[in-house]
Amino acid sequence: MSGDTAVILFNLGGPTAPETVGPFLFNLFNDRAIIGAPQPVRWLLAKSIAGRRAPLARDIYAHLGGKSPIHEETDAQAAALEAVLRDRLGPANAPSVHVAMRYWGRRAEAVARELAQRGAGRGAGRGARRTVLLPLYPQFSTTTSASSVREWSRWAAKTGLGPAVGGVCCYPASAGFVAAMADRIRETLAGHDGDPPRLLFSAHGLPEKTIAAGDPYRWQVERTAAALAKTLGEAASDHVVCYQSRVGPLKWIGPSTEDEIRRAGAEKRPVLVAPIAFVSEHSETLVELDIEYRKVAEAAGVPAYLRAPTVGTHPAFIGALADMVQTVLDRGGLESESGGRLCPGAWRGCPLAAPMAQKLAQKATQPAA
Numbered sequence: 001m002s003g004d005t006a007v008i009l010f011n012l013g014g015p016t017a018p019e020t021v022g023p024f025l026f027n028l029f030n031d032r033a034i035i036g037a038p039q040p041v042r043w044l045l046a047k048s049i050a051g052r053r054a055p056l057a058r059d060i061y062a063h064l065g066g067k068s069p070i071h072e073e074t075d076a077q078a079a080a081l082e083a084v085l086r087d088r089l090g091p092a093n094a095p096s097v098h099v100a101m102r103y104w105g106r107r108a109e110a111v112a113r114e115l116a117q118r119g120a121g122r123g124a125g126r127g128a129r130r131t132v133l134l135p136l137y138p139q140f141s142t143t144t145s146a147s148s149v150r151e152w153s154r155w156a157a158k159t160g161l162g163p164a165v166g167g168v169c170c171y172p173a174s175a176g177f178v179a180a181m182a183d184r185i186r187e188t189l190a191g192h193d194g195d196p197p198r199l200l201f202s203a204h205g206l207p208e209k210t211i212a213a214g215d216p217y218r219w220q221v222e223r224t225a226a227a228l229a230k231t232l233g234e235a236a237s238d239h240v241v242c243y244q245s246r247v248g249p250l251k252w253i254g255p256s257t258e259d260e261i262r263r264a265g266a267e268k269r270p271v272l273v274a275p276i277a278f279v280s281e282h283s284e285t286l287v288e289l290d291i292e293y294r295k296v297a298e299a300a301g302v303p304a305y306l307r308a309p310t311v312g313t314h315p316a317f318i319g320a321l322a323d324m325v326q327t328v329l330d331r332g333g334l335e336s337e338s339g340g341r342l343c344p345g346a347w348r349g350c351p352l353a354a355p356m357a358q359k360l361a362q363k364a365t366q367p368a369a
Contacts, residue, residue, distance in 0.1 A: 005095035006115055006128040007085075007325055008164075009078050010135040010148035013101030014061075014068025014282055021057045024104035025050035031103070033147035063287050071106075073280035073312065074099050074136065077321075080313040084322040095132065095325070100152060102144075108152045116159035131156065132328045133167030134321065136279050138177055139203070139220035140170035142349050143210065166328040169351040171337035172220040173227040176320025177279075180311040181224075182231045185274050188308040189235060197270035197306055198238045201225040202257045203277035204284065205243035207250040216347035218253055223342070224276050238269075244293075245284050257289075258296055265300025272306040279311050 015021045029035055029046035037045060061067060078097040086094040100111045115128040133152060135145040149167065156162060171177055185199070203221045211218050222241055229236040244257040257273065264271045273293065275285050289307050297305035311317040320337075328335050334351060336342045341352035 004128055005130040005132070005165075005329065007081065007095050007097045007132045007134055008111065008152060009074065009081070009097055009099050010133070010137070010145070010152070011070060011074045011099065011101055011280065012144070012282070013103045013105040013107070014070045015057075016067050016071065016105060018058050018061065018066045020067075020104055021061060022050050022054040025053055025057060027103040031147055033143045033150075060283055060287050063291060064283065068282050069286070070280055070282040071099075071101070073282070074101075076313050077136065077280065077318065080318045081321050081325070084318055085325065088322065088326070095130075095329070100148070102148050102151065108148075108155045112152070112155040112159045112161055116161050128161055130165040130329075131161060132325055133164045134325060135168065137277070138170065138174070138224060138279065139172045139217050139277055140343075140351060141206065141210075141217035142213075142215050143206065143217075145169060146349075146351065166332045166334060168324045168328060168335050168337075170220060170342065171320065171324060172224045172342070174320045174324075174337040176316040176318075176323065177311065178224070178227045178231055180314035180317035180320075181274065181276060181308070182228055183314060183316070184308045184311060185228070185232060185235070185272065188272055188274075188306050192270070192272070192304060192306055194270055194304050196235070196238070197272040197304060198240065198264055199229075199232075199236050200257060200260050200264075200271050200273045201228065201239060201241045201276045202244050202273050202289070203241070203275070204245050205252045205254075205256070207248075207252055209250065211253055214346070214348035214350075216343040216350050219343060219347055221277060228274075228276065244288060258293060261293055261297050261302060261305075262300045265297065265302040268301065268303060270304035270306070271297065271302055272308060274308040275310055279317065281310055281312070285310060 015024045026046050029049045030042055032042060035042050035045055078099050082094065082097040098111050099106060100108045133149055135148055137144045206215065206217055225239065225241045229239055240260050242255050242257040242260045243253050246252045246256060261271060273289055275289065278285055294305050324335060324337065336352060341350060343350035
């Protein structure tokens with residue numbers, strides 16, 4: 001191991017100013033993992049959808065000062081991970097950690113070009129000789145992790161970095177991730193002195209057709225929820241897995257978080273919403289959960305509405321990321337939290353399924369879409 005190794009930390013990205021809301025939305029909907037139509041149809045659809053949604057999105061981000069905090073949140077996670085790796089491996093051997101945002105901010109092209117030009121952030125060699133790919137999505141989906149890896153691989157090939165030495169595909173029930181989220185929930189419960197709340201394990205939704213095509217995301221979300229319920233014990237005796245952020249006319253997986261909040265109101269049950277698929281705060285947590293769904297709860301008569309923070313830079317979570325990075329550096333290849341394939345065979349979208357793994361390996365040679 002040497003200082004010419006770089007960890008690439010993937011996240012969604014978000015607007016950095018009100019005028020970037022439109023471009024952010026365009027990049028999102030121009031991703032073939034989100035809209036599967038061929039070009040130039042996808043480009044036209046993305047322009048149209050982004051144009052329609054930009055005014056509402058700007059209103060949402062106005063609650064956050066006109067921009068998404070996901071950039072600062074992810075930078076803090078990257079710095080924490082690099083510090084842990086440096087402490088474990090020593091300054092000379094620890095990899096540097098670099099953030100690559102998918103739809104806006106510092107994207108894969110800029111990061112790949114910089115690493116190719118100046119080494120892995122330490123002035124060693126003519127480029128990053130080894131890269132490890134690490135999505136900040138605990139549960140794998142073809143719409144998130146796979147999309148980020150595809151974009152990175154394309155630019156790594158174009159800039160001369162070449163294929164990664166390995167990467168992490170998913171960690172839905174990683175002990176460190178689960179411990180960190182359980183701590184966030186316990187901390188929130190500690191401030192509540194009423195009746196025990198129903199826990200709503202909330203994750204970003206997906207269209208049902210994406211799951212039907214073999215995407216393992218929902219199965220992995222349910223794995224996270226089961227691990228959390230086991231860790232929390234009696235505190236999670238009443239819990240529900242639900243999904244938020246639905247958009248568009250397609251049928252999405254459910255039940256919806258909003259519907260579960262209304263059901264709790266009808267039953268006069270307090271609720272604690274725990275975002276189990278987000279690891280950093282952004283509009284879906286700070287606005288959708290904290291503002292919009294709180295209003296739904298108040299209107300529905302929910303006695304108390306609580307929301308657990310995301311794991312952020314919790315030491316157990318950062319430690320788990322460091323563990324997985326070290327495993328990839330030691331063994332190479334694509335890893336889940338336990339090394340092998342987690343998903344049952346029916347989930348053919350799993351990146352550790354042979355056909356999918358072969359496709360991912362070929363992405364570096366494919367032209368930009």
